[in-house]
Amino acid sequence: MPDLRALPALADRTPLVSHGIRLSPLPEGTVLQMIVGPDAPDQTANVERLANESGLAARPLSPGQWLLIGDKPTRRADMKHLLAALEPQASGIDQSHGRVRMRLEGPMAVKVLAKGTAVDLNQRAFPPGRSVATLIGHIAAHLTRHDVEDFEIAVLRGLAEACWIDLAGMCEEFV
Amino acid sequence: MASLVPCPHCGSRPKEEFTIKGAALARPAPDADPDSWFHYVYLRENPRGAYEEYWHHTAGCRRWLIVCRDTVTHQVNTSQDAAAAKGQAA
Structure with a gap:
């Protein structure tokens, strides 16, 4: 029997943290x-x-x-x-194996997301507690707004790393 | 081409989130004569003005929509869920 171990898709990613933005992987629950x-x-x-x-x-x-x-x-x-x-x-x-989640929070979160998605991120159009399915760059994602500056992003597992790299690039100017 | 499409479920979204199937035509009965099927499969109007098409919101709600757009002004006039339009549960 081969030794098969479940590895989180974003296992080797350390959170990206600055005073303006924080990008972190969420547990694969x-x-x-x-x-x-x-x-x-x-x-x-x-x-x-x-x-x-x-x-x-x-x-x-x-x-x-x-x-x-x-x-x-x-x-x-x-x-x-x-x-x-x-x-x-x-x-x-x-779909526990199929979707990977990450969290984007901080005062610059809206500015970062606005680079990747065309969803109206205004609080009146997209209030906390609401979820939408959309594109972030070319990657289909499920976006949930927990708080005004706190977003959760769920993408298909195979695209999780690509999405992370894209988001990290979008965060770069604030890190 | 219209660049912002009002999805009845998701709100205003860019066309990149959608896949366009083509003209929204009534499908002939399975045993309809060959001429009707030929017309349905191959022949298309190319109207100047309002045009109804099936659009799939691939990167959003994944519902089929009927989008009515103007081929001259690129304006999207209406969009509705295709299943709802057929009178089925949405």
Whole structure:
């Protein structure tokens, strides 16, 4: 049996820190994608309840789709329960291996992000607590605003390093 | 080409986030005559003015949209979810 060890995608990246900006990798905990069937009634309340019960945060991805995100890995048995919890109205897919998260915070965070994405980052258009799916450079990303100057970025694992390098470049003038 | 597209789910987004399929035409019945299918597959109008197309918001909500744009002014007049437009659940 070969020795297979799970390595975080951004394992060798140390946080980029200055007084204006901070870019740091987030732990690869739990990422669960929930998809509602085309004919199912609105599941927003159910998805949010499920997330609350399991200590995850439900973040909208698109109409009828959410990412349930947590910092800690979910045990296999709990995950099995989560995936089937809303059947047959909605199905869950474990994406813990597939999405990597990073955090961009500080007074210059908006200026940095504005170089890469065309989403309106004004607080009125994109208030804290809201999530959007967009492009950062050429990389599809899921962006969540935790606070006015605090963003979380989730990208596909294979693009995590490229996204990090892009963001680091965008941060350069403030480091 | 319109550079800002108003997505009904995501708001105003740049065209780079979208993939364009082409004219939004009604698909003929499977057993329709060959002429209807030939027309549907190969023949396109090239109107000066309003034009309805299928756009996929690939890097956003990943929904198919019907975008109506003006081929002269590049202005996007309307955009709506394609499934909703067909009367299905969005």
